[in-house]
Structure formats: C-alpha cells, structure tokens
Amino acid sequence: METWVKICRVADIPRLGARVVKSARGDIAVFRTANDEIFALMDRCPHKAGPLSQGIVHGKRVTCPLHNWVLELADGNALAPDVGCAPTVGAKIDEEDVYLDMPAARTTPVAAE
Template identity: 60%
Template structure:
C-alpha cells in the first residue's frame, strides 16, 4: 500500500468530519469520534446521496443530514431497519497524521454519483510529495 498523508488528527473536529478531494470521483469524508478514532467513507449516503461529512457523529456512526439514516463508520453499513452501504476507505494514523490508501483514493468507488444536496465545506486537497 502507498499511504497518502491528508491532515493531522487535530484538523478534524471531534465528532465531526473533513472532506478529502480526489482527482477523480467523489470526495472522501474523514471522521473523528469522541475517542479520537478516525474512519473514512465515501461522502455519500446510500439512501439519497446526502453528504455524510455534514452529518452528526455519535459513537461510531454518522447520521445523514438529509433523512437521518445512521451509517456505521467502521463498515459503511446503514443501521436497521434501513438498508444500504457506503464504500469505506482504509485509514491509519501515524504520529498524529491521518493517512489514506493512495490506490483506493485513485480507484475505489469512482462509479457513484455525487451528493444531491448541501454545500461542500472543509475540503482537504490531496498533495503528493
């Protein structure tokens, strides 16, 4: 795997998210829990394409801002009774820096359409060294 540094853990609000822009495909939402766990999902709810990065993080889930579906941060699965899945991305934290798998950023979930509502905010552009 080639890991891409995207931000410091502290750049992600506690119980919030930041967006990582990709050259192709939709953005990736990087989430931080109250216990400083970090997760990454495609920034798209499986229900109507709502921007998960604008949702509310509680525990290890995020509530979509459009229709309040809860999506598990570790699996991308919608909580019952809802059904669906949001693609997840490999993420790791090294010395306080958040890193995503470069191959996944380049190739994973490129066929899905962007969110249908909400402004984009706090995007983190990917830079290569």
C-alpha cells in the same frame, strides 16, 4: 497493495466531526470520533446521496443530514432496518498524522500489477 497518502493532522478534524477530502473518485468524508479514532467513507449516503461529512457523529456512527439514516463508520453499513452501504476508504493515524489508502493517487507506478 496499500498506498497511504498523508492528508492532515488529527487536530485538523474536529472531535465528533468530519472534513472532506476531494479525490478523483469523488468526495471522501474523514471522521474523528470522541476517542480520536479516524474513519473514512465516500461522502455519499446510500439512500439519496446526502453528504455524510455534514452529519452528526455519535459513537462510531454518523447520521446523514438529509433523512437521518445512520451509518456505521467502520464498514459503511446502514443501521437496520435501512439497507445500504457507503464505500469505505482505508484510514490510519501515524504520529498524529492522518493517512488515507488511495490506490488511485499513487505517485509512483507499481510494477507487475
């Protein structure tokens, strides 16, 4: 079951940029593309844990600032021939608001799980 948590306005994230959301699971990088699509990945490159939120965003990809691995924003997979994956976090836009799917941050308990 999805649990959407409102994070910010789309405009709070720079185009072709990212911002960081702190969570119990670790930092989450929330990216905005040139076409105002929003993606979220755990902020750790699968290579050497570099902060992906600090990388350069191009197309639907981000280049890690530490060693230039390129990851797909949609599924977190590294571009071949590199192999690895940054876990994704569900993200959506509703009326210019950005929501993340955060099961751990549920404010009300869900019964019979």
